[in-house]
Amino acid sequence: MKNKIVLITGATSGIGKQTAISLAKMGATVIITGRNKQSGEAALTEIKQQTGNPKVELLLADISFSAGITELVKQFETKFDHLDVLINNAGLAASERKLNPEGVEMNFATNVLAPFKLITLLLPLLQKSTSPRIITLMGGDLPKEIEMDNLQAQKYFNGLNYYSQSKLVMMAMMYEYAERFKGQKITLNVCYPGQASTNMTQGVTAEMLPFPFRLLFPIFKYFVRPDNGKSAEKASRSSVFLASSPNVEDKTQLYFDKKVKQTPWPTAVLNIENRKTIWEMVVALSKK
Numbered sequence: 001m002k003n004k005i006v007l008i009t010g011a012t013s014g015i016g017k018q019t020a021i022s023l024a025k026m027g028a029t030v031i032i033t034g035r036n037k038q039s040g041e042a043a044l045t046e047i048k049q050q051t052g053n054p055k056v057e058l059l060l061a062d063i064s065f066s067a068g069i070t071e072l073v074k075q076f077e078t079k080f081d082h083l084d085v086l087i088n089n090a091g092l093a094a095s096e097r098k099l100n101p102e103g104v105e106m107n108f109a110t111n112v113l114a115p116f117k118l119i120t121l122l123l124p125l126l127q128k129s130t131s132p133r134i135i136t137l138m139g140g141d142l143p144k145e146i147e148m149d150n151l152q153a154q155k156y157f158n159g160l161n162y163y164s165q166s167k168l169v170m171m172a173m174m175y176e177y178a179e180r181f182k183g184q185k186i187t188l189n190v191c192y193p194g195q196a197s198t199n200m201t202q203g204v205t206a207e208m209l210p211f212p213f214r215l216l217f218p219i220f221k222y223f224v225r226p227d228n229g230k231s232a233e234k235a236s237r238s239s240v241f242l243a244s245s246p247n248v249e250d251k252t253q254l255y256f257d258k259k260v261k262q263t264p265w266p267t268a269v270l271n272i273e274n275r276k277t278i279w280e281m282v283v284a285l286s287k288k
Contacts, residue, residue, distance in 0.1 A: 010090025194258030
């Protein structure tokens with residue numbers, strides 16, 4: 001990974017930070033993003049100390065709305081003339097339905113719209129790389145179907161179930177983007193990191209769980225208790241592999257599980273009509 005430039009969103013804690021540590025240890029120039037200056041600078045110092053790599057930088061931006069994404073890309077462009085690896089790691093599991101400043105539901109804006117717009121805006125810099133890679137992380141237990149009439153929870157919002165819905169929609173977008181990249185040198189793959197103790201999982205409340213599972217909430221909290229990054233480090237394996245391994249240098253439109261094994265895409269993602277409808281909607285929203 002020496003001489004490679006890697007941009008990782010939401011990498012000031014959790015799986016993103018562990019991914020940054022692993023890639024920095026390999027010699028990559030790693031740019032992490034976050035919203036909070038204090039926690040971002042603390043993460044920056046920690047990554048540099050743990051890896052001995054001074055080529056780690058922090059960009060502050062809120063990617064839950066389009067203007068924040070545009071600002072992040074502008075910051076990156078002032079420092080770098082190309083991008084080798086983009087890792088869409090940032091995610092959001094909101095406890096209730098909220099809209100961002102542009103009127104987009106927050107889960108949808110962060111988990112679906114942000115990866116799409118980042119790829120689109122960074123495409124010219126990715127195309128300057130000799131071997132550009134895009135990796136997007138999904139999460140949660142995936143539902144079997146995409147609720148096409150509830151893409152922004154406009155009909156109802158049901159906590160973690162809607163978070164999982166937004167991640168399934170994101171996978172459909174990434175599959176479609178990879179389809180459109182075919183014949184180009186850019187690879188685009190998705191991975192599931194598995195369960196880990198992160199700020200997001202620790203922030204889950206009982207009310208966010210489906211009603212039958214709320215009695216099991218203490219067990220859930222036990223498994224996501226703070227563990228000094230051990231589970232997050234394990235959960236970062238697939239994204240690190242897809243970002244660095246020569247075995248997937250020319251492989252695209254793949255889905256990897258938490259054991260770093262290729263696995264079939266969900267059936268709902270393979271529905272062409274669903275992907276077309278979602279693509280058109282996201283393109284329209286990204287122009288706000």
